[in-house]
Amino acid sequence: MAARLREITPAALASAALVALVLGTLAAVAIRAGGLTGLRATDLAAIRFTLWQAALSALISCVLAIPVARALHRRRFPGRGALISLLGAPFILPVIVAVFGLIAVFGRRGLVNAMLAPLGIEPITIYGAQGVIIAHVFFNLPLATRMILHGWQAIPAERFRLAATLGFGPSEVTRHLERPMLRSVLPGAFLAIFLVCLTSFAVALTLGGGPRATTVELAIYQAFRFDFDMGRAASLALVQVAISVTALLIAARVTMPASFGAGHDRTTRPIPQLAGGAGRTSLDALAIVLAAAFLLAPIGAVFARGLPALPELPAMIWPATLTSLVIALASTLVTLIIALPLALAATRHRWAEIAAMLPMTASALVMGTGAFLIARPFINPTSLALPMVLLTNAALSIPFATRILMPEIRTLQSDYDRLAASLGMRGIARLRLLTLPRLARPLGFSAGLAAAFSMGDLGVITLFSDGQTRTLPLALFQLMGSYRMDQAAGAATLLLSLTFALFWALDRAGHHADSR
Amino acid sequence: MKTHLMLAGALSLIATMAAAEDKPVLTVYAPDYFTSEWGPGPAIEKGFEAICDCDLKFVAGDVLPRILLEGDKTQADIAIGLNTDVTAKARATGLFAPHNEDTSDLTMPVKWDDPIFLPFDWSELAFIYDKTKLQNPPKSFEELLDAPKDAYKIVIEDPRSSIAGLSLLLWVKDIYGDKAEAAWEKMAPKVLTVTPGWSEAYGMFTDGEADMVMSYVTSPAYHIMAEEDDSKVAAIFPEGHYFSPELVAQLKTSKHPELAQKFLDYVLSPDFQGMIATANWSFPAKLPHAQLPEVFQTLPMPDKTLYLGEDEAEKLRGPALEEWQRAFAK
Structure with missing residues (x-):
């Protein structure tokens, strides 16, 4: 009993911290407002639009990710590893940077319309609900692809070899190996993307084309900033949490564990016989090329636009860059320290999973304001600036880190629990010899995401700002706000390059640490 | 010799730091864009510190929401960069004090008689x-x-x-x-x-x-x-x-009311007004047309102001x- 208790203590502590951060701050806002306020008709319209676009974005991202992930799993070509890393880039881009990249490709004066015009094809427009969906798919297709690809890689090579021995063709492989894997991975991927899109703010505003594309997060912003109606903001935030938790429970019900059993972890080279003939090869090639074009063109556009301005960046950009890097690495550490125990517990305890997902459901604005209200009576909030930035940045990545770790932990536990128990391997020894080495890949990926998210974060909690420290994204915004659009583009190129380099280094480190 | 110089430098640095600490601190809440080196913040800080014998400290962020949350415990002595869209709410809090400035000779197309919120550019x-x-x-x-x-x-x-x-x-x-x-x-x-x-x-x-x-x-x-x-x-x-004017106001709860008032005086001074046009790309609230930068003098302007x-x-x-x-x- 004492051992069981010791086992879940870290997860319980981490959960308590997240519950306090998300629900405690919401309660603080509601109490300060003197209770919750009723919603308006426009709020209900915002809730409807938010649900609709989030579900559609998640669905399209998942459906498109399957052929891309399958192609990447089945094929080997030079630069494959680099391409997989690069395809992850959109997910980690700061929103404003990505939106400008999308406009450069799909906008009125964008690449696509420039190519369509000579063909006499009517120009396409990105502004409207379609723009919100395109942007969300752009952001989240990489996440879905990575999650599904991890699922594929988690199928032991022995199963594929057995399939080859039994003379399976591609369709049998699909039925016996791939479909069960997808059943276990897809609900999680759908849920993660649904939740990301649920709290979307700037994307919907810039590409939505007008007030029809109003999301709940914007309604919260309006309630705070223009109406100072904290009761309504709290009500809306509560609705957001309720929707997310409901989605979480539904996803948990439809997820089927795929139990392939343990393998020997050798060779991941695809077996030619299972990969199909020339027809399938060209389909796979098409999937990879289309995905690469869709995901990389906007990034290339941002990069190229800012490149000439790099040498003209003002000197203050460098301290801001350093601040951003330090914050990113520190909050990566915080993320892993909180996410690992949660993920280890989450495969057995539903509460740990829900706690890990909570930050995703939170409104950043409500979280920041609530924390400010709680801290103020005791301490000058400015002195909390750094811990708050670390905690909120980490909170943004914890749901992803947990999601990424969970499937592999499930496999780890079902495959090695009995062996580890019979060897009496527990506690730190188990963590060091079994858990950490087996989880090196998802840990590296999670660390990469956490660092990247933190790099691109604008510091939503401006209430804690001391007015002195400045991050790279804030510097970018200040440049834009004072007409310096070229220098801002240069800062965007710098931000993009550094964010990606951090992500790539940590992700690769995870791969190298895993001998498989 | 070199080490002596370094030591002397370090000592004088410490001395100035200590002196800075003794000086009263005027805390000014301002929007994010304000305090960047391309915003008007740095010039204002330099200009005011030259005459006030004080330390002007900007706190950048969402000005009014923060003051509303802090209530009468706010650290702010001055709130700058407010817009007319929020003044009704700001006024209702009763947190702001009158500016005590003469607004009869402002150089704006609109007559200004608000006793609390003072325009510094428009x-x-x-x-x-x-x-x-x-x-x-x-x-x-x-x-x-x-x-x-x-x-x-x-x-x-x-x-x-x-x-x-x-x-x-x-x-x-x-x-x-x-x-x-x-x-x-x-x-x-x-x-x-x-x-x-x-x-x-x-x-x-x-x-x-x-x-x-x-x-x-x-x-x-x-x-x-x-x-x-x-x-x-x-x-x-x-x-x-x-x-569209941009406004500044002092807080009733300021611990340095004289300093805050001095800052408001400074806002309407020729020094501040002379640099705000190119620091914030807008018209100064109190500067004769002939003293504006040439480009501003010749900007096409509407005949009618709403x-x-x-x-x-x-x-x-x-x-x-x-x-x-x-x-x-x-």
């Missing part, structure tokens, strides 16, 4: 376009509304998240009154998109994605003076343009927002 809303690219710019608001839907694409800011967007809402309401919703319905097909803030909108315009952007009559001055580019111009409408007072703006905001949302929903 501009007027305008649609900005590139004259080398747009052949048929609108010559009036009416013409803009009546233009065919593919005549030009405009990017505007969201009135729910941006001051510029809210001012545009009031501008349309002021001109068209009961017919504002119909005006928005005419404008909607020409609106490329609605952005969360001014920066995104202006970036889309300078990138060439939009033909026109909702900005200020003073925007072209930046391009002329900083980039030697005179292609960006404001469309001037005979219906009149909406007035401005709804604070009470009326507060009253019209809700209904105007609903009209705007309905017009775009069609």
